[in-house]
Amino acid sequence: MDCFVSIDLHNKVIMKKITIIWSVLIALTVFAFVLGYFKILNNFFIFLLLVTTFLKGQLIIDYFMNLREVQLKYRILPTIWIVVVLVLVSIAYYLPVT
């Protein structure tokens, strides 16, 4: 009986954590939309947008894909992917056009 109570409690904690992660993802998405919709897009906010995109991606990788519980070599691959893509996007954006 104690075992079932413990599983139920553990399950509730995980569900609560996932709901918080989902809320953060939604909030960051709305933030990105507000920047674009109201055209608040200077160099600083573009940087902030890229950082929040990385955060969103990492939250999906860690908590939705559940890779936080897996050996680093598997977890790191999607993280490297998102870092490489966003760094190259930053370079393409910030590098002066000749």
Added chain:
Amino acid sequence: MNKIKKLYPPGDFGVWIIIYIELITFGLFFIGFTFSRRAQIEIFNSSQLLLDQRFGLVNTILLLTSSYFIVKATQIIKSINTKESFQQASNYIISAIGLGGVFLIIKIIEFTDKYEQGINLSTNTFFMFYFILTMFHFMHVVLGMIILFNLYNNTKNGLYTIEQHRGLESGASYWHMVDLLWIVLFPLIYIIR
């Protein structure tokens, strides 16, 4: 406390090979898009103004919520197996499919709107990337929904249990990848200028 890490990612290893390949493919498109933008900044910025960012916002929320439902369904199956839990988990999966369906409808409305304005793949480089990226992603959503429908049937019939749920995790991982791709695609196509 040191938690022992699992040896392999959730689900079948084959799905993860597909996921890594898909990420690389889309990644190359994303990089191609941003570097092409450098050559035609004016065209890219003015073309982007023709997109409705509200569609992008709603679609991102739909995909995130759909993924969230799949996480919930997987968590239920992994923790308790009763008739009610199978029903509850399958309800989450069918809701996720529903949200995926709304995503597709919104995309079709967006595509139709662009075609009615005379905008297509050959309009300019921005719209070439826009159509290729979003249509390619669209196809992944369709495939993901077919996979989810299969998961729904299996979950409803109690085929996934605490001990055996690799199929569910494989399908779920694919669906989260579709979400992850959109997370990068949304600011790139709709926001950054």
